[in-house]
Amino acid sequence: MINDIPCIKCDTPITVDTELYLKGQTFTCSKCDTILGINEPTDVDAQKLKELKLFTKSKKVNETTIPCPDCGTIISFKTKDLTAGKAMTCAACNASVSLQG
Structure with a gap:
């Protein structure tokens, strides 16, 4: 940058x-x-x-963050994991985040 x-x-x-x-x-x-x-x-x-x-x-490391859709806690993940279909789980409220296809 x-x-x-x-x-x-x-x-x-x-x-x-x-x-x-x-x-x-x-x-x-x-x-x-x-x-x-x-x-x-x-x-x-x-x-x-x-x-x-x-x-x-x-x-x-091709990592990014998004806010949890339920509680707003920042969820960090590797971009390739999300695009591969893996779901990420919020550490605070256990909400699951994944790409919908």
Whole structure:
């Protein structure tokens, strides 16, 4: 996922590949040479950064999440399992979720 994150010194947008950023790659501002990396300070909200990390991890293993249709609890599953006809069960209320054909 590619994002433009404003430089913390001059507000120039720095194009950042989120997946590479989370793997530790640094990105440099084209205007003032400020380095943006996972261990560098940033103005990205900590909660949003945490969500990006979780999203990136889940995409690597072809996992996705959906809310339970009964109670709203998040159900995580591998996409190939659902398309293969396997049913997912909610951990909170034991509701079953599957593709209907």
